Amino acid sequence: VGTETDWIEVAGGFQHTCGIRAGGALYCWGDGVLGQTGTGVLEEITTPARVGAALGWASVQGGIGHTCAIAPDGTAACWGDASRGQTAAGTLALRAAPAAACFME
Numbered sequence: 001v002g003t004e005t006d007w008i009e010v011a012g013g014f015q016h017t018c019g020i021r022a023g024g025a026l027y028c029w030g031d032g033v034l035g036q037t038g039t040g041v042l043e044e045i046t047t048p049a050r051v052g053a054a055l056g057w058a059s060v061q062g063g064i065g066h067t068c069a070i071a072p073d074g075t076a077a078c079w080g081d082a083s084r085g086q087t088a089a090g091t092l093a094l095r096a097a098p099a100a101a102c103f104m105e
Contacts, residue, residue: 001029002048013062018069019048024056026069034065035096036080042096052098068101076101 001007001019010019016030016037027048028037035042038051051069060069066080066087077098078087085092088101 004048009060011060011062013067014064016062016067018051018060018062018067020057020060020069024054024058024072026051026054026057026060028067034081035094036062036065036067038067038079038096038098040097054098069098 004021006022007019008022010017013036016028018026018028020026028051029045029048030037032039032045033042037045037049039045039049056072057069058072063086066078068076068078070076078101079095079098082089082092082094087095089095089099090102
């Protein structure tokens with residue numbers, strides 16, 4: 001992807017893709033009109049854009065209009081379309097950047 005060669009994980013969602021580089025930095029690109037790229041802007045992104053400032057992401061998965069990632073300590077963050085509860089935020093409001101997901105037992 002681009003000129004970088006240190007990707008350790010890449011995951012595709014519906015019309016967007018995210019990847020984690022060595023060192024744990026998370027990047028996303030593609031359709032972002034629902035916030036699924038996590039960059040804070042609701043538009044298409046044609047090259048990898050850094051998602052947040054956190055380092056150490058362990059895993060990422062894309063869905064239809066949303067994305068979730070897991071930190072090495074096991075905490076989850078989700079962003080994008082939440083109209084059906086996809087981001088586990090306790091609200092149906094769109095999220096344009098990563099925020100902690102809340103899961104109930």
